[in-house]
Amino acid sequence: MCKILRVVSLLMINAFVANSQSYSPSVYEGQIFTTTYHIIHEDITNDKEQNKDWHDSIRKLFEDFDFSLSMFNPKSIISKMNNNDADARANHYVKNVIEKSLEVSRRTSGAFDITVAPLVNLWGFGFKNQDNVTPDAVDSIKQFVGYQKISLDIQGRLHKSDPRIQLDASSIAKGYMCDIIGEWLKNKGVNNYMVEIGGEIVVKGRSPKGKPWRVGINIPEDDQLQRINGIQGVLELSDGAIATSGNYRNFYYKDGKRYAHTIDPASGYPVQKNILSSTVIAPDCMTADAYATSFMVMGVEKAMDVLAKDSSLMGYFIVADDTSTNGYKVIYSDGLENIILKKR
Numbered sequence: 001m002c003k004i005l006r007v008v009s010l011l012m013i014n015a016f017v018a019n020s021q022s023y024s025p026s027v028y029e030g031q032i033f034t035t036t037y038h039i040i041h042e043d044i045t046n047d048k049e050q051n052k053d054w055h056d057s058i059r060k061l062f063e064d065f066d067f068s069l070s071m072f073n074p075k076s077i078i079s080k081m082n083n084n085d086a087d088a089r090a091n092h093y094v095k096n097v098i099e100k101s102l103e104v105s106r107r108t109s110g111a112f113d114i115t116v117a118p119l120v121n122l123w124g125f126g127f128k129n130q131d132n133v134t135p136d137a138v139d140s141i142k143q144f145v146g147y148q149k150i151s152l153d154i155q156g157r158l159h160k161s162d163p164r165i166q167l168d169a170s171s172i173a174k175g176y177m178c179d180i181i182g183e184w185l186k187n188k189g190v191n192n193y194m195v196e197i198g199g200e201i202v203v204k205g206r207s208p209k210g211k212p213w214r215v216g217i218n219i220p221e222d223d224q225l226q227r228i229n230g231i232q233g234v235l236e237l238s239d240g241a242i243a244t245s246g247n248y249r250n251f252y253y254k255d256g257k258r259y260a261h262t263i264d265p266a267s268g269y270p271v272q273k274n275i276l277s278s279t280v281i282a283p284d285c286m287t288a289d290a291y292a293t294s295f296m297v298m299g300v301e302k303a304m305d306v307l308a309k310d311s312s313l314m315g316y317f318i319v320a321d322d323t324s325t326n327g328y329k330v331i332y333s334d335g336l337e338n339i340i341l342k343k344r
Contacts, residue, residue: 022210023192028055032062033070033174035198040208041185042192054188058181065177068093069169071117081158082117082166090156097169097176097286098152104290105147108306111297112290113147113265117168120263123270138268145265175243175289178202182285200243202285212236214341217244217279217316232318232330234341241285245292246277246318262296273299276328279316281336287313300331307333314339 028039039058068091070076080088090098101114118141123129144162151159158167178195182202185193192205194213203213215235235242245262264271278295282288291313295303300317307315314336321329332340 022206023208025208026054028058030059033066033177033198035174037195037197039181039185039196040194041190042205042208044189058184061180061184062177065093065173065180069097069173071168071170078167078169084160084163088158090152090158093176093180095152095156097172098150098158098167100176100286100290101169101172102147102150104287104294107310108291108294108298110147110265111302112171112294113145114167114169114172115145115147115150115165116263116265117166118164119145119265119268120168121166123263142268145268171245171293172286172290174198175200175241175285175287178241178285200241200285200289202241203237204239206238212238215242217277217318233316235279235281235316235336235339236341237281237339240281240283241288242279242281243285243288243292244277244279245296246275262293264297271297273297274320275300275303275317276320277318278303281314281316281339283312291315304331304333311335 024043025040026043028037030037066073067076069078071078071082073079077088077091077094081090081094098114101112104112105114119138122137122141123133144164149161149165150167153159174197178197178200179202181195182193182204185195186204190204192207193203194207195202201213201215203215207213213236215237217232217235262271263269273296275296278292280288280292280295282291291306295306295315295317298306300319303315303317307313314333316332316336317330318328319331320327
């Protein structure tokens with residue numbers, strides 16, 4: 001749920017597109033939501049002008065999404081809801097995000113919580129306010145944090161048990177945007193594509209080489225300059241979504257303890273779990289995005305319990321391990337071995 005994860009995921013996960021091609025790809029890239037995006041799809045028209053129009057249409061989807069769910073756009077629907085605007089009504093984007101958030105919150109006992117915004121604001125972006133955070137301040141804010149304290153009515157109005165409640169969709173929005181663009185391409189008749197936004201990925205069909213899409217998961221090195229980008233393992237996927245959250249490049253030490261840049265909504269404090277990175281494979285990226293963040297909060301044991309109860313999800317965790325020579329180990333759920341291409 002911490003906003004820093006929007007940056008972290010891009011550093012930890014990369015899509016590989018082969019050089020020898022079995023079809024001609026169209027490629028779109030740019031910047032959005034303070035990160036980058038890359039879209040590759042089979043060119044079904046060989047029409048350069050139409051491809052340009054498609055990129056313009058995709059950028060329009062970004063604009064509509066920003067108007068719906070950006071906390072940094074004061075005119076967005078979610079900003080108006082946070083400011084208790086009586087006229088604010090959820091459109092289909094906002095409705096889907098709130099409903100999915102509440103679903104994941106229930107299934108993770110609140111490890112994912114869209115109402116965590118006040119706690120994130122208290123600690124500050126990158127935890128810049130950490131030295132000024134007091135137990136009294138945390139306890140005060142926790143009174144109006146909790147997914148059970150909001151609901152959405154049939155007219156799209158958000159109901160809060162406390163007007164100070166605020167929503168933060170940053171840990172689910174990029175994944176959902178990937179889904180939206182993937183669905184848009186599919187409706188255009190495209191059967192082979194990859195959509196990546198800030199490290200969250202949706203794939204369908206084959207890569208330009210004619211093989212399943214390959215997605216790499218980075219080695220967890222404590223690299224504050226972010227120069228190390230080795231690959232721990234590679235996953236092959238032809239249909240589905242992958243999202244990663246992680247802390248190994250974003251943490252701080254205090255009183256000899258290492259704190260991750262992920263807020264635990266229950267305690268109000270940064271988590272101290274042993275997961276260095278959490279990668280989730282799901283049918284859609286909104287779901288994968290939410291669970292990847294949830295599992296950072298829950299820890300690997302509870303995360304594996306959730307995965308065991310839902311066959312539509314798979315998880316790949318890099319976990320701190322002082323007994324190993326490299327300081328970490330890999331744990332993954334049943335079924336994932338079928339899509340792992342290689343492991344170090």
